[in-house]
Structure formats: C-alpha cells, structure tokens
Amino acid sequence: MATFKMHLLVCGGTGCRASESENLFHNLRTGIIQKGLENDVQVLTTGCFGFCEKGPIVKVLPDNTFYTMVKPEDAGEIIEEHIIKGRKVQRLLYVNPLTSEKVEDSKHMGFYRKQLRIALRNCGFIDPENIDEYIARDGYAALGTCLTEMTPEQVIELMKKSGLRGRGGGGFPTGLKWEITRASKADQKYVVCNADEGDPGAFMDRSILEGDPHSVIEAMAICGYCIEATKGLVYIRAEYPLAIERLKIAIKQAREYGLLGKDILGTGFDFDIELRYGAGAFVCGEETALIHSMEGFRGEPTVKPPFPSVSGYNGKPTNVNNVETFANVPVIINRGAEWFASIGTEKSKGTKVFALAGKINNVGLIEVPMGITLREVIYEIGGGIKEGKKFKAVQTGGPSGGCLTEKHLDTPIDYDNLIAAGSMMGSGGMIVMDEDDCMVSIAKFYLDFTVEESCGKCAPCRIGNKRLNEILEKICKGEGSMEDIALLRNLSNVVKDTSLCGLGQTSPNPVLSTLDNFYDEYLAHVNERKCPSGQCKALLQYWIEPENCVGCTACARNCPVNAIAGERKGVHIIDQATCIKCGACMEKCKFNAVFIK
Amino acid sequence: MASINIKLNDQKIAQLQAICKEFNNDKGELINVLHKAQHLFGYLPAEVQEVIAKELNTSVAHVYGVVSFYSFFTMTPKGEYPISICMGTACYVRGAEKVLDEFKRILKVKVGETTGDGKFSLSCLRCVGACGLAPVVMVGEKVYGRVAPDGVKDILDEYLKQ
Structure with missing residues (x-):
C-alpha cells in the first residue's frame, strides 16, 4: 500500500451511490489503467465522508484535495489535469459559501475543522471491503491486547474508567453493562449489536457499518471476551442492503484471518458472529423488543427486570450495545481510558x-x-x-x-x-x-410516526398517542380550542408516565417541547385560525394581488387543477373552491403577485 | 386488507419448503424465512403463510401476527415499478409531502395501493439515508434526489415509455 504515490478515494456511501459514484469509480479506475498509472495511483471506494450535501465526493491524497459533486464524466479531467499535470480541477473544488473562496485543502473546510472523528475514524479513509486496510490502521490490535495482556476484569475496568455511555439513546454506562452481564452465570451468553436504526432522518450506524464494519466486529469480540460469550448477533435493518453486504464480507475476512471462529489468535477464545434481519419496526430498537424479534416473534417489549443482561436471547444473559458504542471500543483500548475521558463534559465522555x-x-x-x-x-x-x-x-x-x-x-x-x-x-x-416550518405540524409529523410504530401492547401508547394525534390534527385544521391545548399537555404526561417501554415514555416529547417553546404558534392556530408559517393547508388560501399581476399566465398554465382564470395581460383570479393549495402558482410567479392569506 | 386468492402450484410449494428447510424448520428463524419467501413471491399471500406455518410447526396466527407486525412484509403484490417516497424527517421538512400528493394525484391511488394496470404501486418509507438529496423518491432500486412536485410527471413518463 505504501508504494502508491497518490490515492483517489471515492465515496461509496448510500447517498453518493445514489448519485452515480459507482460509475465514477469505474471511470477513474479504467482511466488510471489506460494511462498505465495503476502502480502509482490507487483508486478506492471508501465509506461515507460525511459531507453528503455535496456528493459524490472524491478526495485526493496526499494533497487533501476535496472534489465535490463529481460526475462520472469528470473522471478524465481529474486524471489528465490533477494526476498527470499536477493542476487541481478548479471547478470541482469545494467553495466556502461565506467567502466564495475555493478550498484547496480539506483540512481548512469549516465542516471538518470542529469535528473529532473517533467512531468515524476510518470512514472515508479505508476500503471497507479490505481487512488489510483496517489492520494497517491499528485494526484488531485492541482485540490482541485484550486477549493476550489483559483479564476480562481489567478490560471492563478500563471501559468503566473511560466513561463511555451507550450511544443508542439510553446513555447507560457501557462498562457497567458488561460487568453486570459478566456476573450472570450461564452456559451460553450472547453479544448483540443493535443495528436497527429506525429514526427517520438518522444514518449514523449505517455509515459506520458501510464505512468501517471491522471496528464493530472487533469490539463485539472484545465484549464477548469480557462477558464470556462465544456468540455474537448483529440485528440489522433489512433496508440497509449495502451495510449488510459489507458486514458479510468483513465477517468472512475476519474468519479467514483467524480473528473470528475457534481459538482466536491462539488464545483458546472462541467467538463468532451471525446476522439477524429486522423487518421495519421502530420499537425493535428497544432491547427486549429486539430480542423477541430475533427469536422470531412480534417485536413487543416486555417489563424489565429481568434485564437482558440476566435473561435475554433464548433466556440467556445477553449484552446489547449499539453500533456506534461498539465502534468506540477498540480506540479506547488502544489509546487508554484517560485519553477518552479527557474528551467531553463531566458526565458525557468522548x-x-x-x-x-x-x-x-x-x-x-x-x-x-x-x-x-x-x-x-x-x-x-x-x-x-x-x-x-x-x-x-x-x-x-x-x-x-x-x-x-x-x-x-x-x-x-x-x-x-x-x-x-x-x-x-x-x-x-x-x-x-x-422560519417556514410549522411547529404544530412537526409535532403531528412525529406523532404520525409513533402512532404507526406503536406495537399496540400497552394502552397508554396505543390509544393515548392516537388521541394526541387526533387533537393535533384538529388544531392543524383550525378546529381546535383552548381546552384541546390543555388536554394535549395533560394526556402527554399521562402517556409518558404510564407507558411500558421507551417508545411510549418519550413519544409525547415533540408535543411537550413544542408546547413549551412555541406556545404562540399553537395559540395562533386555535384563536386566530391561522398558521403563522403558512404550512397548514386547511388554514391558508392563495390569492393574487391585482396590482402586481401582469397577466403572464404562468400561474394558470402551471396550476394542476385549472383553478386559475384570467386573460393574457389581464389580472388572474384563483377559484378558492377548486384550489388544492399546492403552491405551484406562488412558486412560478415572477412578480410576487401570489400571496397567502 | 383484501386478501388475494391464489393457488400455489407444487413447484412453488416445494421452493417454500426448501426455504424452511434451509433454516432447519426452526420457528425461531421465522423472520428470515419470511424475508426469503417475500423475495421469491414479491409478497406474502395467506397461502404462503399457511405453508410456512405448517413447515415450521407453528400456528398460522403466529405467522400472520409477525407478517402484519413488520412494515417490511406485505400481503398485497407491488406494482411493476414500486414507487417509494421517503418520509424521513429530513425529506419531510424539505417538502416530501407535496411530492407525495403529486404522485397520488397523477396515479389516482392512495399510499399502499397499486394502479389498475399493475404498473405502479405507491408507498412511503422511512429514511433511505440519502438525506443530502432530500426529498428522495425511489422507483425500484433507482434513487431520485431533490425531487420537486413538478418533476413527478417526468419521473413517471420515464417508466410509461418502457
């Protein structure tokens, strides 16, 4: 690997692949081969760089050039200009939006300057489908250290000292969880990785699994060593085909290298990992629900205790940690608990x-x-x-x-x-x-989600959230009253206090926090029958200001339901009964003649 | 939900039995079996669930309970070109709902339905993970990013020509 003079790193995350980064990679590689440069320049697909807004991303090392929004047909120019002639392709460089200057070195990008990458340390640097690249960046060194130089108790002590807390949401101290699971006596225990990332708009775990699957595998083996488990299970969303594929490749490679399987590194420690697929249920992020789902049942949570660390998968002690939590573990072992604990705040480290x-x-x-x-x-x-x-x-x-x-x-x-x-x-x-987002609709958006995802086992969550949603719907339609707002708050607290699992205990949070922080918006919907952001369709009407209308007919031509009448060069009028309030007229009007009332 | 009556031929039944056998007819592997079965049939009609229940030595009620619990499993066949609109929060705040409304208007179907000619089916999904491209629409495996309501017709035309 050290013999290459230059590296072209192409982002192969889901976002960039959706914008043809695979074709781009192919063009770069064939271009390099055509020029006879394959021994000098390495072309790699990596995990996510994080800068998804401007994908597909190509990074050139060692000069840290950061090309954005690269198209497959740009490959030739990058090779010809940058690789051969040493001139950066100016039009593809990232432009700092504040100064309009082109950024030559990605270290100077505001996006990266304040970041500290521990869990994502390898994402965007290595080829996730090649175990050697992971090993070259200290991969599996932590597993080696634990197995040959430390007792399980020492590793657990180190994890406790580091202050690492569960990254899946709960924030439970990881070292303590391992200690409790270790203390449970059984003939078989399990290490489970929760990769059922169900939050809409969240893709942390997927990016880690796509960009650096070995870090999770290594950490699961370390956890297995600590809690005396020989079996690991990754519960992963079936909707993440790329992450599944990369994880399967990584597990296979780790087995070939003797880093999974029987007698790992000649120490007598056995550990292997299997995959279990989720099938789209948000509630399965909850430990007990996840375990039921892995056993082939509906993913319904059960009362704790017993905690999974005492009785989990198949009734055996089970340690469940999330992907990001695991990704932190090898670094903590390699660099020490003190180093990790020096980052962060008093109670939240790293x-x-x-x-x-x-x-x-x-x-x-x-x-x-x-x-x-x-x-x-x-x-x-x-x-x-x-x-x-x-x-x-x-x-x-x-x-x-x-x-x-x-x-x-x-x-x-x-x-x-x-x-x-x-x-x-x-x-x-x-x-x-x-400013354009209506906070009442946002609360309703989240409630729509929880109502759909509630497993239905306990009444406060199943019925309470539904009622909350109905009240919000009423308010969004302009049919709410002050009593509804009071009821909303009261019912939210009841659902929070009486639900069985984390889903119901937190689902009213979007309602309560918007009530606290945006009470005015609720009042406007109820008292004035108005949506201040103009999002709630039932509460708005589109009108044309006669003074501004020049009669260009753009609105009428673009109206999907032909609700706009008017002669060319004459003032246009919207028929309120036909209007579906799609807003197309407002978007198309160049004269600011369309307004919301 | 309207269930569709189909008769499974012997070959299909044998394929299903082979899937169950692959997982040692272990009912703990039910979800893996259902994934494979849905991959084979495109959906999970009642007849398929009955065969699986028998093979795994469990009740049809248990199988149906699992199928209906998870949103990934479906009991109705999807269209030739399944359309999924991402309704993750990132897409939602960037106007996914307006895009969805436009699909509903043009195709004259609701979410979860298939057009009369079997060409398109419409569904919502939660986060493709391409939030930088929001709002996102998927047709089959192909991802369309930054979709505006007036771009919906162009997307559909691409498939109507085929």
Whole structure:
C-alpha cells in the first residue's frame, strides 16, 4: 500500500451511490489503467465522508484535495489535469459559501475543522471491503491486547474508567453493562449489536457499518471476551442492503484471518458472529423488543427486570450495545481510558456522531466532542441555514426527542443537558428547521410516526398517542380550542408516565417541547385560525394581488387543477373552491403577485 | 386488507419448503424465512403463510401476527415499478409531502395501493439515508434526489415509455 504515490478515494456511501459514484469509480479506475498509472495511483471506494450535501465526493491524497459533486464524466479531467499535470480541477473544488473562496485543502473546510472523528475514524479513509486496510490502521490490535495482556476484569475496568455511555439513546454506562452481564452465570451468553436504526432522518450506524464494519466486529469480540460469550448477533435493518453486504464480507475476512471462529489468535477464545434481519419496526430498537424479534416473534417489549443482561436471547444473559458504542471500543483500548475521558463534559465522555439534516447548508454525517454547542454545530459545521433564512428550531433525538430553539443554541451538548432542555441525545438525528416550518405540524409529523410504530401492547401508547394525534390534527385544521391545548399537555404526561417501554415514555416529547417553546404558534392556530408559517393547508388560501399581476399566465398554465382564470395581460383570479393549495402558482410567479392569506 | 386468492402450484410449494428447510424448520428463524419467501413471491399471500406455518410447526396466527407486525412484509403484490417516497424527517421538512400528493394525484391511488394496470404501486418509507438529496423518491432500486412536485410527471413518463 505504501508504494502508491497518490490515492483517489471515492465515496461509496448510500447517498453518493445514489448519485452515480459507482460509475465514477469505474471511470477513474479504467482511466488510471489506460494511462498505465495503476502502480502509482490507487483508486478506492471508501465509506461515507460525511459531507453528503455535496456528493459524490472524491478526495485526493496526499494533497487533501476535496472534489465535490463529481460526475462520472469528470473522471478524465481529474486524471489528465490533477494526476498527470499536477493542476487541481478548479471547478470541482469545494467553495466556502461565506467567502466564495475555493478550498484547496480539506483540512481548512469549516465542516471538518470542529469535528473529532473517533467512531468515524476510518470512514472515508479505508476500503471497507479490505481487512488489510483496517489492520494497517491499528485494526484488531485492541482485540490482541485484550486477549493476550489483559483479564476480562481489567478490560471492563478500563471501559468503566473511560466513561463511555451507550450511544443508542439510553446513555447507560457501557462498562457497567458488561460487568453486570459478566456476573450472570450461564452456559451460553450472547453479544448483540443493535443495528436497527429506525429514526427517520438518522444514518449514523449505517455509515459506520458501510464505512468501517471491522471496528464493530472487533469490539463485539472484545465484549464477548469480557462477558464470556462465544456468540455474537448483529440485528440489522433489512433496508440497509449495502451495510449488510459489507458486514458479510468483513465477517468472512475476519474468519479467514483467524480473528473470528475457534481459538482466536491462539488464545483458546472462541467467538463468532451471525446476522439477524429486522423487518421495519421502530420499537425493535428497544432491547427486549429486539430480542423477541430475533427469536422470531412480534417485536413487543416486555417489563424489565429481568434485564437482558440476566435473561435475554433464548433466556440467556445477553449484552446489547449499539453500533456506534461498539465502534468506540477498540480506540479506547488502544489509546487508554484517560485519553477518552479527557474528551467531553463531566458526565458525557468522548464524542457523538450526528446525522445533520433538514434546512441546513451542509447536510451530512458529523462527529463532535461532547460539550460542543448547538450553535457551533449548526453555524460552523453545518454552514448555517439554507437560503439565508432564519433559524427556528433544531430537533434532536428523533421521534423521542424534542425541539430546541434559539435560546438553547449555546447549551453544551451532552446527555444531561439535552434532557434538562426538554429533548434528548437519542441515537443522533439532528434536524434543523427554519422560519417556514410549522411547529404544530412537526409535532403531528412525529406523532404520525409513533402512532404507526406503536406495537399496540400497552394502552397508554396505543390509544393515548392516537388521541394526541387526533387533537393535533384538529388544531392543524383550525378546529381546535383552548381546552384541546390543555388536554394535549395533560394526556402527554399521562402517556409518558404510564407507558411500558421507551417508545411510549418519550413519544409525547415533540408535543411537550413544542408546547413549551412555541406556545404562540399553537395559540395562533386555535384563536386566530391561522398558521403563522403558512404550512397548514386547511388554514391558508392563495390569492393574487391585482396590482402586481401582469397577466403572464404562468400561474394558470402551471396550476394542476385549472383553478386559475384570467386573460393574457389581464389580472388572474384563483377559484378558492377548486384550489388544492399546492403552491405551484406562488412558486412560478415572477412578480410576487401570489400571496397567502 | 383484501386478501388475494391464489393457488400455489407444487413447484412453488416445494421452493417454500426448501426455504424452511434451509433454516432447519426452526420457528425461531421465522423472520428470515419470511424475508426469503417475500423475495421469491414479491409478497406474502395467506397461502404462503399457511405453508410456512405448517413447515415450521407453528400456528398460522403466529405467522400472520409477525407478517402484519413488520412494515417490511406485505400481503398485497407491488406494482411493476414500486414507487417509494421517503418520509424521513429530513425529506419531510424539505417538502416530501407535496411530492407525495403529486404522485397520488397523477396515479389516482392512495399510499399502499397499486394502479389498475399493475404498473405502479405507491408507498412511503422511512429514511433511505440519502438525506443530502432530500426529498428522495425511489422507483425500484433507482434513487431520485431533490425531487420537486413538478418533476413527478417526468419521473413517471420515464417508466410509461418502457
């Protein structure tokens, strides 16, 4: 590998593949071969670079050139100009949106400057389908250290000292979980990796599995050693075909190298991993539901205790950790607990991966130290709000989280602060909203999700969320009353307090946090029958301002239901009874003549 | 849900039995069996579930309970070109609902239905993971990014020509 003079890294994450990065890779590789450069220049498909907004991404090493939105037909120019003549292809370089300057070295991109990549350390650097590349970056060194130099107790002690907490949302201390599972006596125990990432708008775990599957395999083996388990199971979403494929390749390679299977590294330790597929149920992110699903049942949660660490898969002690949690483990072993504990805040150590999405300039996957503020994430890494609009809210924690506002922007992000602010860390979805988003509809959007995903086992969640959703629907239609708002809050608290599992206990959070932070918007819907953001269709009407209308007929031609009448060069009128409020007329009008009433 | 009556021929039954056998007729492997069976048939009609229940030595009620619980499993056949609109939060705040409305309007079907000619079926899914391209629409395996309502007709025309 060291003999190559240059490396072309092509992003092979799901987002970039959707924009033809596979063809791009193919063109680059055949181009390099045609020029006879295959011994000097390596072309690689890697995992996600994180900068999904501007994909497909091509990175050139060693000069750190970062090409964005590269098309398959750009391959020839990159090879001819950059590789052969040494001149960077200027038109493909990333442009700093604030200064309009081209960025020559990716280290100077605002998007990366504030990030600290631990769990994502290999994503975008290595070929995830080649175990040698993982090993070259200290891969499986931690497993070797644990098996040959440390007792399980010492490893657990180290994990406890590092302060690593579960990254799936709960935030339970990982070392402690391992210790409890170790203490349970049984003839067979299991290590389970929860890769059933169900939050809409979150893709952290998928990117890790696609970009660096070996780090998860290595950590599962280490966990197996600690808790005395010989079997590992990865419960993964069937909707992630690429991650499944890469994980299968990685498991096969690890077996061939003797890093999985019998007598690993000659130490007498046996450990192997199998895959189990999810089938699309959000509730299966909950440990007990996940275990039932792996056993072939409906994914319904059960009362804890007994905890899975005592009685889990097939009634045996089972340690369940999430993908990102596992991805941190090998680094902690290699670099020490003190190093890891030096990053982050008092009670939340290390980093967190977030999927930054919504109305933000730099949509993508980021990893930041705990304790960074929302402002730094949104404005410095995220590059601010799209189209220069005004920031309104940021939603963290997915359907279980809440909406935070301007006043929370300077709060350091960690488990406890987010809960105190009325949201939660969750698995790491972070959706930014601007002035055009109606917070009542957003609350309803999340409730739609929970109503669909509630497993139906316990009444507060099954019935309570449905009723909450109906009240929100009423308010969005302009039929709500002040009593409805009071009922909304009351019922939310009942659902929270009485539901069996995490899904019901957190599902009213989007309602409660929007009630707390955007009470005015609820009032406007109820008292004035108005949606201040113009999103709730039932509450808005499109009108044409006669003074601005020049009679260009653009609106009438684009109206899908022919609701607009008017002569050429005459003032147009919208028939309110026919109008479906799609907004096409407003989008097409160049004279600002269409407005919302 | 309207169930569709089909008669499974012996060959199909043998294929199903082979799938169950691959997993040692273990009812703990039910979800894996259903994944494979759906891959084979495109959907899981009642007749298929009956065969699986028999092979795995469990009740049809148990199989149906699992099929109806998970959104990945379907009991109705999908269209020749299945259309899925991403309704993840990132796509939602970037206007996925308007795109969905446009598909519904043009195809004259609701979410979960298939057009009369069997060409298109419409469904929603949660996060393809291509949030940078939001809103995202998938037709079969092909991903369309940054779809605007007025681009819907062009997408459909691509398939109507075929």
